[in-house]
Amino acid sequence: MGLEVNILGCGSASPSLRHLPSCQVINHNGNLFMVDCGEGAQLSMRRMGLKFSRLRHIFISHLHGDHILGLPGLLSTLALCETRGEVHVYMPAEGVELMRMMIAQFAHSLTYTLEIHPLKIGKALIYEDKSLTVETMALCHAVPAVGFIFREKPRPRQMRGDMVEFYKVPVSQRAAIKAGADFVTDDGRVIPNSWLTADPLPSASYAYCSDTIYNPGVVQAVAGVGTLYHEATYADDKAHLAAQRGHTTARQAGQAAREAGAKQLIIGHFSSSYIGKEDVLRTEAEEAYGAPVLMADEGKVFEV
Amino acid sequence: MGLEVNILGCGSASPSLRHLPSCQVINHNGNLFMVDCGEGAQLSMRRMGLKFSRLRHIFISHLHGDHILGLPGLLSTLALCETRGEVHVYMPAEGVELMRMMIAQFAHSLTYTLEIHPLKIGKALIYEDKSLTVETMALCHAVPAVGFIFREKPRPRQMRGDMVEFYKVPVSQRAAIKAGADFVTDDGRVIPNSWLTADPLPSASYAYCSDTIYNPGVVQAVAGVGTLYHEATYADDKAHLAAQRGHTTARQAGQAAREAGAKQLIIGHFSSSYIGKEDVLRTEAEEAYGAPVLMADEGKVFEV
Numbered sequence: 001m002g003l004e005v006n007i008l009g010c011g012s013a014s015p016s017l018r019h020l021p022s023c024q025v026i027n028h029n030g031n032l033f034m035v036d037c038g039e040g041a042q043l044s045m046r047r048m049g050l051k052f053s054r055l056r057h058i059f060i061s062h063l064h065g066d067h068i069l070g071l072p073g074l075l076s077t078l079a080l081c082e083t084r085g086e087v088h089v090y091m092p093a094e095g096v097e098l099m100r101m102m103i104a105q106f107a108h109s110l111t112y113t114l115e116i117h118p119l120k121i122g123k124a125l126i127y128e129d130k131s132l133t134v135e136t137m138a139l140c141h142a143v144p145a146v147g148f149i150f151r152e153k154p155r156p157r158q159m160r161g162d163m164v165e166f167y168k169v170p171v172s173q174r175a176a177i178k179a180g181a182d183f184v185t186d187d188g189r190v191i192p193n194s195w196l197t198a199d200p201l202p203s204a205s206y207a208y209c210s211d212t213i214y215n216p217g218v219v220q221a222v223a224g225v226g227t228l229y230h231e232a233t234y235a236d237d238k239a240h241l242a243a244q245r246g247h248t249t250a251r252q253a254g255q256a257a258r259e260a261g262a263k264q265l266i267i268g269h270f271s272s273s274y275i276g277k278e279d280v281l282r283t284e285a286e287e288a289y290g291a292p293v294l295m296a297d298e299g300k301v302f303e304v
Numbered sequence: 305m306g307l308e309v310n311i312l313g314c315g316s317a318s319p320s321l322r323h324l325p326s327c328q329v330i331n332h333n334g335n336l337f338m339v340d341c342g343e344g345a346q347l348s349m350r351r352m353g354l355k356f357s358r359l360r361h362i363f364i365s366h367l368h369g370d371h372i373l374g375l376p377g378l379l380s381t382l383a384l385c386e387t388r389g390e391v392h393v394y395m396p397a398e399g400v401e402l403m404r405m406m407i408a409q410f411a412h413s414l415t416y417t418l419e420i421h422p423l424k425i426g427k428a429l430i431y432e433d434k435s436l437t438v439e440t441m442a443l444c445h446a447v448p449a450v451g452f453i454f455r456e457k458p459r460p461r462q463m464r465g466d467m468v469e470f471y472k473v474p475v476s477q478r479a480a481i482k483a484g485a486d487f488v489t490d491d492g493r494v495i496p497n498s499w500l501t502a503d504p505l506p507s508a509s510y511a512y513c514s515d516t517i518y519n520p521g522v523v524q525a526v527a528g529v530g531t532l533y534h535e536a537t538y539a540d541d542k543a544h545l546a547a548q549r550g551h552t553t554a555r556q557a558g559q560a561a562r563e564a565g566a567k568q569l570i571i572g573h574f575s576s577s578y579i580g581k582e583d584v585l586r587t588e589a590e591e592a593y594g595a596p597v598l599m600a601d602e603g604k605v606f607e608v
Contacts, residue, residue: 015347072373102402170416
């Protein structure tokens with residue numbers, strides 16, 4: 001259980017040998033969800049041992065090349081690997097037609113059914129299974145952009161092994177008890193649920209905010225999230241570029257996380273101008289957040 | 305002088321951690337010419353220390369993703385690096401419209417003038433400067449594809465330093481003498497050109513043939529070339545796949561080079577099924593070529 005965030009790329013648009021363009025893979029119970037797909041994403045999956053066969057959902061935040069240009073190659077490779085069944089791509093509506101043309105040209109012999117879901121810029125539930133939801137939220141960038149919030153559904157109550165044994169609770173009734181039911185013994189005695197179970201573990205939640213300026217609407221949308229990934233392209237010294245180009249400074253990312261009450265902050269989407277001195281980004285983010293901040297890096301895996 | 309062939313990628317379509325998709329950079333007197341542009345090409349340029357500012361001409365052989373998907377990102381990066389002047393892309397005509405749309409979406413704020421030249425499938429002179437020409441030739445692949453032949457123009461005769469000194473040839477006359485003129489001394493004596501110069505160094509020529517089946521027309525088109533780069537996707541054991549998918553076996557590549565009289569053969573575009581055992585490709589190519597064969601590999605530089 002829980003969410004595992006794999007960082008495949010956390011650089012900004014200008015490519016460098018230090019970072020790759022944006023890409024993450026969220027692992028939930030062995031199901032892989034990709035968020036953004038910069039050039040080289042498919043190789044990074046191989047490098048990190050993430051199986052193509054487990055990847056069924058790909059979420060694209062916006063239509064800048066450093067967030068999407070790995071997609072045609074990845075979709076082609078999924079076909080070369082003889083993927084079957086369905087693969088779903090979610091992307092801002094404006095890009096869907098062009099992506100269909102690119103796929104027709106560069107990934108034409110698909111072995112699987114590809115569903116492209118156009119996204120509106122705003123809050124919407126776009127994915128749901130029995131234990132996870134994914135929602136979009138509006139970001140504020142130079143082009144229409146969405147963030148994604150992954151939320152585990154409330155987990156079942158935890159069975160107390162000692163009590164289960166004591167009352168000889170049959171296996172057949174355990175699911176109902178985990179869901180909150182009392183237990184009635186063979187001789188008609190009612191054992192209250194609270195004796196048999198403990199509170200569930202808290203559910204994980206994770207929000208991905210890149211690319212965006214600092215914006216109160218974004219803060220509100222991610223309020224209460226467990227872990228926030230926020231872009232932090234520049235430090236204070238280049239705050240003017242952040243404003244010009246629709247990006248966030250590390251300090252603003254820290255502020256957003258603090259205001260949103262996020263329990264953990266990961267920053268990324270680092271400008272190549274900070275190669276060799278990314279500590280300044282961490283420091284400024286921590287000053288605003290008031291607690292330690294995690295730095296994204298290619299190959300890193302965060303349990304959230 | 306001469307041509308320097310930089311291998312940026314020499315794998316086939318199915319990506320692996322062993323090879324990158326097709327990309328080469330030909331260096332002629334410091335001017336860089338890219339041939340094919342698979343995903344990741346721009347990072348490989350950085351890795352090999354090849355300067356974006358020297359790259360003005362990009363030649364695309366065909367419209368399969370593993371030969372072209374690095375192009376939108378590269379063109380975008382050239383803009384981020386504030387490239388000025390002209391950049392020329394040459395590609396099969398069928399792909400031009402889609403490429404224009406991709407560039408409009410993913411590389412929209414160009415700082416330079418981008419000229420896209422549609423190529424017909426056949427023999428044509430597509431580039432010429434004072435010391436180099438580039439020609440296309442038809443390949444035989446699953447989709448329309450061209451090869452490229454780089455030819456240095458005949459070099460000037462070489463001045464013999466001892467004779468220049470002996471006859472006190474003034475600097476002002478040396479260009480004419482290199483071009484073949486005799487020299488007349490101050491006292492009217494005619495010194496024949498053959499006394500003053502030696503034959504020029506042979507001009508380099510280089511042909512790029514990928515992707516293609518073995519085909520006599522291709523052999524004829526590259527006849528007499530100095531160095532031939534030929535795809536060799538499969539060994540004999542997968543000759544049926546080569547035929548099915550429009551590719552060449554290593555043995556056929558060797559045969560083509562021998563029949564064309566190429567003085568040197570480089571093979572590449574290796575299927576990922578030969579990782580760890582690529583020597584079989586070399587061996588089979590050498591058996592047919594009758595001489596040592598050079599293996600392409602990422603980061604290798606061949607002087608031709």
